[in-house]
Amino acid sequence: MVNSVRNDRYTEVILNINESQHQVLIKPNTLLLHTLREQVGLTGAKGGCENSDCGACTVLIDGIPKKSCMTLTIEVGDREITTIEGLNDTEIQRAFINFNGFQCGYCTSGFLLNAHALLQNKPDATEEEKKEWLSSNLCRCTGYEGIKKAVDHAQEMIQKNNK
Amino acid sequence: MIRFDFNYEKPETILKAVEIMSDCIESNKETIYYAGGTELLTNFRKGKVHADVLIDIKGLKPLNTLKYEKGALVIGAAVSLNRIIEESHISPLNEVLREIADHTTRNSLTLGGNICGRLPYREAVLPLLALNATAVIANENGINEKPLREVFDKRMKLRHNELLVEIIVEYKNQKHFAKRITEGTDIDYPIFHLFATREDDIWNIALSGYGAFPIFESIKISSEEDPKSIIYNVFKEDAKKCSRASIEYRQHLLLCTLEDMVKGGELSEKR
Numbered sequence: 532m533v534n535s536v537r538n539d540r541y542t543e544v545i546l547n548i549n550e551s552q553h554q555v556l557i558k559p560n561t562l563l564l565h566t567l568r569e570q571v572g573l574t575g576a577k578g579g580c581e582n583s584d585c586g587a588c589t590v591l592i593d594g595i596p597k598k599s600c601m602t603l604t605i606e607v608g609d610r611e612i613t614t615i616e617g618l619n620d621t622e623i624q625r626a627f628i629n630f631n632g633f634q635c636g637y638c639t640s641g642f643l644l645n646a647h648a649l650l651q652n653k654p655d656a657t658e659e660e661k662k663e664w665l666s667s668n669l670c671r672c673t674g675y676e677g678i679k680k681a682v683d684h685a686q687e688m689i690q691k692n693n694k
Numbered sequence: 695m696i697r698f699d700f701n702y703e704k705p706e707t708i709l710k711a712v713e714i715m716s717d718c719i720e721s722n723k724e725t726i727y728y729a730g731g732t733e734l735l736t737n738f739r740k741g742k743v744h745a746d747v748l749i750d751i752k753g754l755k756p757l758n759t760l761k762y763e764k765g766a767l768v769i770g771a772a773v774s775l776n777r778i779i780e781e782s783h784i785s786p787l788n789e790v791l792r793e794i795a796d797h798t799t800r801n802s803l804t805l806g807g808n809i810c811g812r813l814p815y816r817e818a819v820l821p822l823l824a825l826n827a828t829a830v831i832a833n834e835n836g837i838n839e840k841p842l843r844e845v846f847d848k849r850m851k852l853r854h855n856e857l858l859v860e861i862i863v864e865y866k867n868q869k870h871f872a873k874r875i876t877e878g879t880d881i882d883y884p885i886f887h888l889f890a891t892r893e894d895d896i897w898n899i900a901l902s903g904y905g906a907f908p909i910f911e912s913i914k915i916s917s918e919e920d921p922k923s924i925i926y927n928v929f930k931e932d933a934k935k936c937s938r939a940s941i942e943y944r945q946h947l948l949l950c951t952l953e954d955m956v957k958g959g960e961l962s963e964k965r
Binding site: 534535536537558559560562565581582583586589595596597598601602603605606645663664666667668 | 701702735736739748881
């Protein structure tokens with residue numbers, strides 16, 4: 532954890548990303564999105580609006596979806612970060628493939644992480660809850676129908692596996 | 695990206711946070727308390743706000759409190775809106791919080807940040823004013839409690855080094871009425887947001903998006919009087935004009951909403 536950093540100095544921060552540790556050199560004003568993409572080389576999180584509107588930059592921090600374009604790297608040094616690269620053959624990923632959950636793919640990593648967190652936290656999420664969570668992500672291809680089908684199917688499979 | 699550099703401080707006690715802020719003010723450094731960061735980082739990126747120092751208050755234990763104490767809900771200023779929605783049981787408060795921003799952003803948005811921020815909407819304050827909540831504020835002299843209605847007037851009236859620590863809300867199942875209208879999509883700033891409670895002859899009305907800043911009035915209306923016209927006349931001239939809605943349209947929304955509130959809503963019952 533970092534307690535005090537001067538503006539003109541790069542400081543070393545150890546980030547816990549996808550259960551691995553990564554050493555990065557950053558200034559306090561460095562956004563997490565840019566650190567992930569430019570220093571760590573994890574380009575799954577995308578810069579869409581970079582204004583906290585579109586959700587393409589979504590990552591999980593301690594399992595909770597957050598927009599990395601609106602998060603300073605320096606404040607997450609002691610947290611567990613999950614990017615799309617950290618999801619491996621999950622129900623939601625399989626469902627997105629099988630139910631046409633993506634077209635151009637730009638919004639997909641954000642949607643996958645948000646949906647994954649939703650179904651991990653609330654496997655019995657209602658339609659209203661699913662809509663509430665996933666309204667945080669925009670798809671310019673308007674592929675929402677495929678996304679919805681994928682999320683619904685993934686939920687069924689997770690509920691089945693939980694029984 | 696953020697095009698200017700700033701110092702980052704993460705104090706471990708409230709006293710230290712206030713001390714750092716006071717020292718920075720004395721040294722003429724532009725210093726801001728930093729919690730969720732959604733509003734600040736957007737404004738930094740756009741060049742609308744500048745800071746020399748950020749004081750990250752998320753590590754301060756009392757600001758992360760969410761608990762019931764002596765029948766009242768105590769909410770730390772750094773608690774996220776989603777955490778309040780999920781863990782507390784004050785439905786009128788949760789109804790309003792749930793409409794602010796989107797779900798993922800609400801994982802970062804904090805109660806204190808929404809109330810003390812620069813954006814003119816500050817919607818989380820509406821039910822808190824109507825429910826007569828208490829603000830717990832820290833400064834160099836210690837920590838004090840004050841009625842929120844005394845320290846909020848258009849915005850939180852805090853001295854530069856003062857820090858909002860907690861909000862305390864006592865909810866006695868008061869009936870309430872709320873209506874929020876946006877220009878287009880649900881996830882948007884409001885062009886009209888009314889929140890009201892009623893205690894016998896006292897109508898507590900809070901508005902956001904209607905005027906240039908949140909407005910609150912506690913109005914005494916006897917059972918013989920027409921609440922709709924009285925309340926309308928109190929707020930009529932506060933309507934603002936902007937690219938999203940005209941003065942006349944906002945006044946029209948106010949009138950229609952008051953009609954709903956008085957005739958068919960939870961507050962319509964005669965006392």
